[in-house]
Amino acid sequence: MDDTDQTQTETPTRITDPLTNAFGSLNDLAPELASLQDLATRGSWRSILDKVSRARSLSLLTLPHHHLTYLSYNALALMKLRRFNDAALELDSLEDFNSSGYQYESYPHAYPNRTGSMVPFSLRWLHAVLPFKMSNRQEGLDRFYLLLDFVREKLRQKVDEKLDLSASAWRKREVFVVNCLIGYHLSGKEFGVCLNLIRDLLKNSDDFDPVLVSRLGYIQMQIGDLEGATTSFNRVEELLTSKKSDETVVELRNLVNRNKALVYLIGKDYVSAVREYEECIERDGSDIVAVNNKALCLMYLRDLSDGIKVLENALERVPTVALNETVVVNLCSMYELAYVNHSDIKRTLSNWIARVAPDDFDSSCTRI
Template identity: 65%
Template structure:
């Protein structure tokens, strides 16, 4: 990507550059497309998992010189990088990232470095937060876990030191953001902080570094008792066998949620799923099913509850109903339910239930080939179509332990990859 050479430093902007926050919700643009060429189209394609189409769109925009400003080049590079990673083209993603300076805080990525192109723009960085996140995540995909972890810790410090200012800290005179805009910006950065913390925890958890996870979570809970964080603490405790500690954490979550005047569905389902996990450990599948059914009644798209309810029914030797639960979810909410975890579980149930499971799996495989997003694991499709049964192994889902996917598109990444709830609808948000 070619970004015009930045002009000499402008002292009138330099002092405020590191302090101001650039976000679409507080910038002068009236729409996504006014912020960047066909940005709404790119977002829609990403939410549908059309990653190959995104690559084509980016290549076309670059070849036809449709990107006129430096920040547009960065936004398109971010979408291109995300698409390459989703398609598991990690070497190509690395080459794309190498077209940038390693230091994303370089002056060439500041709005005030281009006064002719951004004459009335608030100073600050034009680097999308998602680009910072992807730069930190990519080394893991190439086998360099430590570099990835170091970058995520650096990103966490960046958020806390430069973006999340204490309420008592005086506002810079050069900051012309309104109070409401500042509050919106702070909320966005708090969500991003939570995402990075969750990512770091998932990295340590994958190596069974439980004490590090506990220390991180307890430090966060000490600052603010967030039900989600306390729930994650309970799940980590459960993973290394501290069942009593997990129960205490889950009880604390329930008290926090019940004590709120208007608990939303998400928090109520969190409490029910926590209860179900305790029942699962005690092999009380009937009670677990009851909790998951309450979740589904409140939110029919709670795929974690749907998947786990089906597995509980399977352990209760009710294969027919367990298969119906998963098949119904795929038919009713395919965008949410079509994920590798759920499909493998359904495939295993077919092998247990049907003599002609190969034909049934082929039918499922053909349907997946028609509707699945581009990043759906094709090796799984081949497994589904195999004549010989795969090993019978079903997986319970626990979305509280790992963080969320950049697209918020479907549940599988919630259970298997370290990047959810980055809120792709704000992908162009500057940082």
């Protein structure tokens, strides 16, 4: 069963620093940056490499922060394309992130009245995540904990300075980094560490985070604490009853339904789980976690035909959301169980993927 809603952290595609309001637009921040961001959003990673190479060769990058921003996009594109050694070479070309060479005040003529680091946060994140991609888990964990210390120190500074907007942004970064760490520790079945991380985060938060509390419930389920998980999930549902109609209600309702479905799955009540996922899909057809998990429940109920239809319809309706390796692996597994000529069917799917998938999609997941 896919537990994406509890364990997955999204890879950022926006490299620029949201804390600065000194620039009116992306292109004011760096040359043709809006175009780079658009390419990243569409998964056109090879085009990003070409664009960065062109900007460097034509000497379009005139300020220090231009080079760092473009290097961030280049490293991200290389990682997305699984060219990890090349990404490592790119990152190794940098000095220590705390070097004075990366401080605005070191260039008073270029950045009058600006202080602090010009290193994009996403570059720090890429530096932490790269060792995991190169099978060096311990170094990756060490870098992530150093990044967490950095973020928390910045958060303390902003709180002390009563800069509420900046503090809020750094708080979101703290949650993001902790979620990354929880994901890596979950993959190693280090549930005690995960519980400590998430409880520490919740304890120090002024706001109730339903996604974070739901994730706590998921971890509690992993260690067999069904009572604790139910309590966590009920807290999320209680928040829903206090919400009025706004843009967050659909997302919150779906979170509640997915939490209920997980409880049903523990008891192998797949029919009830399907009902919860169907409510999610009716509310939001792009809820790919609900779509994927509904299909798997149908497979467990030996209804392969409907399970296949659920995934195929999602790929047709919302390909930009549904086209990920998990969904395709599950669909191909169902093909293998349902059809004698599954190789031909998977080949048709693979040809369609080749036409519409982003550059970083792993086509080997079709197992042709």
